[in-house]
Structure formats: structure tokens, C-alpha cells
Amino acid sequence: MQKADFVEWLREGTISIPAALLTEYKNMHLSEQELVLLLQVLHFSEKGNxxxxxxxxxxxMAMSAFDCTEILRxxxxxGFIEIIDGDSTDGIRFEKYSLDPLWDKLIDRFMQNRKQEKVNARQVEESDLYTCFEKEFGRPLSPFECETLxxxxxxxxxxxxxxxxxxxxxxxxxxxxxxxxxxxxFEWKKNGIKTIEQAKSYGRKFRQHQGQQKSVQKEVKPQTRPVPFYNWLEQ
Structure with missing residues (x-):
């Protein structure tokens, strides 16, 4: 037998396993024996059984048929595996294992992780926000200011x-x-400003408007009534 024959044999034995299953099975409260048994069921299924x-x-596996029965039960x-009716052929009913419950739990775990990541990122952003305000104000924020934030x-x-x-x-x-x-x-929300890019653009236009008004004020004659200075608080 040539080495190429062994390589072909290894390729035939390959199964596709979601990487998330290997990283999350512990958090899903699956033991190593349960995980390997599930993978064996998956492999049998891919081979037509x-x-x-x-x-x-x-x-x-390194366990008895009785142990396999207990772990399957x-x-x-x-709720990691279920027995369902298979597609009948020639009017003969048969049963098969379905790993859909396992994949559903894995997807739920993924969604929980993403949700927790967002919560953690939000907490970091909020903590950084308070730090930014205290740095700019040069002092700790008052309880009222913290409540406003x-x-x-x-x-x-x-x-x-x-x-x-x-x-x-x-x-x-x-x-x-x-x-x-x-x-x-308030002004940004009223004008649909939702991104940092929109805020920067709106701010530049606002300052340009201020600069134009200042130029107009300098050019008018003393007796002429001055043009009102635009201010956020006067809106």
C-alpha cells in the first residue's frame, strides 16, 4: 500500500465540524464524552447511517454499548439530539437521529455571546464617556450631571x-x-444626525455660518442694527 492510499483514506474520513462547537461545548455543559458521541453520530449520518x-x-469509542445508550438518553x-421519523421508502418507516437541536443551541449561544459583547462594549463606551467629560470639565461630575449623561x-x-x-x-x-x-x-436629533460623520459635517457648516455672520457684523456701519449672532441655545 502506497502513502497516497493512506492520504486518500484520511480524506474520506474527514467531517465538517463547526469551530464554535469546539470552543463552546463546555459553556453548553457538554462533556468530552458527549461531544465525541455527537461527532460520531454526525459522522455516521454523513456516511448514510x-x-x-x-x-x-x-x-x-472507548466505552461500552451500555454507556453509549446512557449518554444518548x-x-x-x-435537548441536544432527538429521534425523528425518517423519509419512508417502500412504505417502511424508520427512525433517525437529528442534530438540529444541537445546532439550535449553538446558534443561541452565538447570539448570547454577541449580545454580551455589545453589552460589554456599551459599558466600556459609557465609562470612557464619563472620563472624557471629567477630563474636559477638569473635575469630577456632580450627581446631577451624571444623571443627565x-x-x-x-x-x-x-x-x-x-x-x-x-x-x-x-x-x-x-x-x-x-x-x-x-x-x-436636541438640534442634531431634530435634524437626523446619527453618525459621527454627520455630526462633524453639521458642526463645520454651523461654524462656517458663525464665521459669515461675524464678517457681516464687522462690515456693517456703526449705526446699523447688528445681525444677531447664531447660538445653539437661542434656537
Missing amino acids: DFPTPTELSGR SLIQK AMWMDDDHHDPIIIKAALRESVISGKLNFRYIDRIL
Whole structure:
């Protein structure tokens, strides 16, 4: 027998296993024995045997047929595998194992992880937001100011990034106070500003408008009534 024959033999024995199953089976409360047995069921299925017996399974594992039976029963009870009716041929009914419950649980685990990641990222953003405000104000925030920040996020649903942009706008405008920032956020929400890029663009247009008004004020004659200066708080 040539080496190429062994390589071909190994290729025939390959099965596709989701990497997430290997990283998450512990968090799904699956033991190594349960995991390997599930993989054996999957392998049998890919080879055309959808309902391997405990004896067939134990032939590939370091456990008895009785142990395989007990583990299969436990997996069914815990909702990782189920026995369903297969497609009948010639009027003969037969049963098979379905791993759909396992994949459903794996997908649920994936969604929980993504949700937790978003929660963690939100917590980091909020913590960084408070730090940014305290740095710009040069002091710890008061309870009322902390409550205002929380209200912007929880009640008004402003993204922390947008709140940071409003803080930056207030610093550039030389009007560092919560009332001014609140007005900026109100104007942005009213005008559909939802991204940092939109906020920057809106801020540039606002400052250009300010600059134009200042130029007009300098050019008018002393006796002429001055053009009102545009201010966020006067909107």
C-alpha cells in the first residue's frame, strides 16, 4: 500500500465540524464524552447511517454499548439530539437521529455571546464617556450631571459617540456646559444626525455660518442694527 492510499483514506474520513462547537461545548455543559458521541453520530449520518446503534457507536469509542445508550438518553433529555421519523421508502418507516437541536443551541449561544459583547462594549463606551467629560470639565461630575449623561443615553437614546461629538462641539465653541451640550444633541436629533460623520459635517457648516455672520457684523456701519449672532441655545 502506497502513502497516497493512506492520504486518500484520511480524506474520506474527514467531517465538517463547526469551530464554535469546539470552543463552546463546555459553556453548553457538554462533556468530552458527549461531544465525541455527537461527532460520531454526525459522522455516521454523513456516511448514510442516520440511526447508528449503541453497539456501532461503542465500536468507535472507548466505552461500552451500555454507556453509549446512557449518554444518548442523557443527550435526548437535555435537548441536544432527538429521534425523528425518517423519509419512508417502500412504505417502511424508520427512525433517525437529528442534530438540529444541537445546532439550535449553538446558534443561541452565538447570539448570547454577541449580545454580551455589545453589552460589554456599551459599558466600556459609557465609562470612557464619563472620563472624557471629567477630563474636559477638569473635575469630577456632580450627581446631577451624571444623571443627565445617563438620561441622554437611556431616555433620549443618544449614542455615546454622538455625545462625545457634542462635547467636542461645545469645547470648540467655547461654551462648555451641560445646557449647551443638551441643546446641540436636541438640534442634531431634530435634524437626523446619527453618525459621527454627520455630526462633524453639521458642526463645520454651523461654524462656517458663525464665521459669515461675524464678517457681516464687522462690515456693517456703526449705526446699523447688528445681525444677531447664531447660538445653539437661542434656537
